Amino acid sequence: MAYPRSSQPLFAGAGVSRQYVISIVKCYKGSRMSDAEKKRIQQLREEIRRHDWLYYVQASPEISDRRYDELMDELKALEAANPELITPDSPTQRVGGEPVGGFETVEHAEAMLSIDNTYNADELRAFDARIRKVLGQGVAFHYVVEPKIDGVAVSLLYEDGTLTLAATRGDGRRGDNITANTKAIRAIPLCLHGGGFPARLFVTGEIYWPRKEFDACNERRAAEGLEMFKNPRNGTAGTLKQLDPKVVAERRLDFRAYGFRAEPEWQVERVTQVVNKVKGFGIPVNEMTPCGGLDEVNAEIDRWSRRRAELDYEIDGVVIKVDEIAIREALGRTSRYPRWCIAYKYETERAETVLRSVDFQVGRLGTITPVAHFDPVALGGTTVSSASLHNFDQVERLDLRVGDTVMVEKAGEIIPQVVEVLRESRPGDAQPIAPPQTCPACGAKTSRDAGGVYLRCVNPECxxxxxxxxxxxxxxxxxxxxxxxxxxxxxxxxxxxxxxxxxxxxxxxxxxxxxxxxxxxxxxxxxxxxxxxKSRGPARLLAAMGIRHVGGRVAEVLIGHYEGIDALAAASQEELTEIDEVGPVIAATVCEFFASDAGRETIARLKNAGVKMSVEKRRQADEANLPLVGKTVVVTGTLEGFSRREAQDAIKMAGGKVASSVSKKTDFVVAGDNPGSKAKTARELGVETIDCQEFLKRIGRS
Ligand SMILES: [Zn+2]
Known part of the structure; x- marks a missing residue:
């Protein structure tokens, strides 16, 4: 196989610490063992690549994330001591670069076409009939069916085995060069493994955000009081537009390849054979099922539709492709689509309507959000007549104008979105939407965020x-x-x-x-x-004050540490930074708030009103007797009779700790209705999962 197990045991054992790594490096330095260092660097790179491959291509990791980080730390330390040994394809170079200033446009070597859509069995039959008609009777061929992952399409170019270019689809002919960001995605190998790869290997595929990582990121954002991503696809697109690859690395996007070019010397007839080659090079490939005819294709469509809810990524349908390379070539393409493939889209709630106006809403932190108002349409059993447009970048991206016919979509429980403008229906008098110069509520002048995406009213009395x-x-x-x-x-x-x-x-x-x-x-x-x-307690009070970056979770951490608002207000920025989960940004904002006249006045007034400002200490003896002492619990899905907040409070009251994601340290998971990916993770890790009734028992309330 492409990645053999490493033949030599690693001399740094499983529990290697950072200090130990540094001391190893010093020891190397002292004795000038530069050959040993060189060898160790090679060994580590190979080992890290192998673990990436095990994780992303084989989906069977052998080591924990922590151990992986330790290997990476050791490599970083060695490279820092020997900068001359750093190569561009080292795993440490995934986020090596400085933030980029923008994205250069690149021309695709081969046009990245979109795929034609069908929505029902009749249309699919028509697609099959068209192919058979073109080919004539007696020509046998096969289909492959693969899930249509909802992410961002990208083309990758490997030259002599090294990733040299990654580009978005763009208009199909030209896209953005996102190589720096793509390198920050662990699933995409920086260099191909094994041998036998062509001088130039082109691969297309989808970059997407696994639900688990997406949820975790949104939870962090919520805790920090930041705006949440509305769905993984938009989140992925936004992430790839980030100018700083470090941000991309943190969000842990994933990748699956689905488009390949067969090299003549491979002498293959079917694309499924190419897939095996590409997998051997270390590139993760989308799941594909070979199908003989339409009956099997339909069975696959049903199977994916049933699996859809359990997948760790979002799909909006399946793609059906002809497997034989020669037949693909014979069928060719229209001006927009290849004729040898089609997407079967699962039903979403979509409707056409006309945009009548856009107004601007001001949020509690002054953010001004454009809101679209359109002719009422029925979507998912409700009538919808407005939808948030999120920010002015979105308006620009859609090229939205008042008077446009737009496509509004509601998928699952997600709030309605304007997803598309039907340009061909644009009336001559359609009005562009200009960002307001003044606040629609108070008339103060608006200002742009440093990042440029958000417009704000900065008048505190708005x-x-x-x-x-x-x-x-x-x-x-x-x-x-x-x-x-x-x-x-x-x-x-x-x-x-x-x-x-x-x-x-x-x-x-x-x-x-x-x-x-x-x-x-x-x-x-x-x-x-x-x-x-007044008796909600200091943590909820702190969160309620709406200090930037201080959401519910951060407020709990801070109050958990200081037990009251007064003690917290007296803490220095340095002290705050030392608390786990509190970074310099949060520390600075908190200090700034308590040092400001407005902050002090707010606290004084709340105190005078008799609002509870500190935690009453429970006696230690009582605490030790609580039913969930020492237990870490995760809640997922809807619990009968509990809001999420109430369930979390109940766990804390019972002496337990609430965690936001499932790990091996989780003692049990409480799963209500419609549990998400957390329940799946729990199953995979063998963590106990209980229902609401059992939960009540354990907190002593049944
Ligand atoms: Zn205002």
């Missing part, structure tokens, strides 16, 4: 921001004041009764009772709910 901050403060995961709904908040802010979320604790009954659709009784209920919110 009424829209006050409203959004109060909504957030009262939200379910924060102070959870459920009777303080959007209609009431709107009125409180418009009437000037609330200029800051702390103002709600000073509201008087007659002020509330004076609001529209608010009687004496509801006013009392609202006041009682506001009163009750």
């Amino acid at each position: 009424s829209a921001q006050i409203r959004e901050r109060l909504r957030f403060f009262a939200g379910r995961d924060q102070m959870d004041i459920d009777t303080l709904g959007p209609a009431v908040i709107d009125q409180l802010v418009t009437r000037g009764l609330v200029k800051h979320f702390a103002d709600i604790y000073a509201l008087r009954k007659e002020e509330i009772a004076g609001l529209e659709r608010m009687g004496e009784k509801s006013a009392e209920n609202l006041l009682a709910a506001i009163e009750e919110s």
Whole structure:
């Protein structure tokens, strides 16, 4: 096989530490064992490549992520001590480069065509009939069926076995050169393995974001108060546009190849034979099933449709291709599509409508989001008439204009999206959408983010921001004041009764009772709910204040450390940085908040109102008797009778620790309805999975 097991045992054992590595390097230096160093560097590179191959091509890793990181650290240390030995194809060079300034356009050696779509069995039969008609009777051929992964198409060029160019599809003829970012994706080998590869090897495939990694990234972003990616495909596209390959590396994208060119000297007749060659070079290849005829193809379509929900990646259909290379050539292509392949798309909720207007909403941090309003359409059992456009890059990417006919899509539980503009239907008077120069709520001048994607209102007294901050403060995961709904908040802010979320604790009954659709009784209920919110505890209070980068998770970590807002406010930036999970950015923002007049005033006012600012310590003896002491628990899916937050609180109350992803350290996973990839990971790792009823038992509530 291409990657034999390493013949020599590694001299650094399984538990090698960074210090140990450094001492090894020093020892090398001292004795000038440069041959030994050279050999070890080679050995490590080979070993790391083999583990990449085991992980991505064979899907059977032999070592833990941690051990992998240790090998990488050792290699980095050795290379740092011997910079002259660094080669561009070393695994350390995946993120070797500095951030790039932009993407150069490159011409594809061969056009990257898109694939024609079908949506039902009749259309598929017509495709098959067309082929048979062109070929004439008696010509036998086979199909291959493969999943249509929902990611970003890319073409790779290996010259003399080394990856030299990676480009996006672009318009099919020209795309962006994304080589630096592609190198940061571990699944894509920097150099081919084995021998027998052609001088120039072209491969096309899909870069995609595995759900597990996508979810983990979104959880981190949520914890840091950053905007979440709406789906893996858009997230992948956004990631590949990053100027810094380090960001790409962190997000752990994956890759599967599906397009290959057969070299004449291979003397192969079918593409499935080429696949074996390419796999042997160390490139991960999409799963492909050979099929004799349409019946088998249809069975495959059903099989993938059933598997769809369990896959660790998103697919939107399958691709059906003719396997015989000579027949592919005979069929040729139309101006847009190859004639020898077709995509069978699974149903999504898609509809055409006309964009009537775009308005701009201001978020609690001042971010201005364009929102599309269109003629109402039925999608997934509901009527939809608006959708967020996320940011102005998106508007530009779609080249969206008011008056355009657009395609709106709703897939699964995802909120509706404007996915496409039907350019051929554009009326002559369609209006471009310009980013607003002033805030639509308060009229202050807007400014662009450093990154350039987001437009913001930076006026701290902006009424829209006050409203959004109060909504957030009262939200379910924060102070959870459920009777303080959007209609009431709107009125409180418009009437000037609330200029800051702390103002709600000073509201008087007659002020509330004076609001529209608010009687004496509801006013009392609202006041009682506001009163009750004072006891939510410092972690939720800290999160509710909406300090940038301080979401629920970070707030818990900080309060877990300081046990109260006052102690936290007194901490220095250096102290904060030393806490696990708190980086310099969070530390700086927290310090800045507590040092600012606005921050101090907020705290003083909340304290005066009697909002609980510190944790009451449980007696140690009581703590040790809690049912989940020492247990790490992961929750996935919808639990009956619990919000996600409530389930997490219940685990903590019972003395347990909540983790966001499943690992071998997880004691058990609580899986509710529609569990996601976490349940699958648990199965794979052999971690115990329990249902809601068993969960209640374990926290002593059954
Ligand atoms: Zn404003």
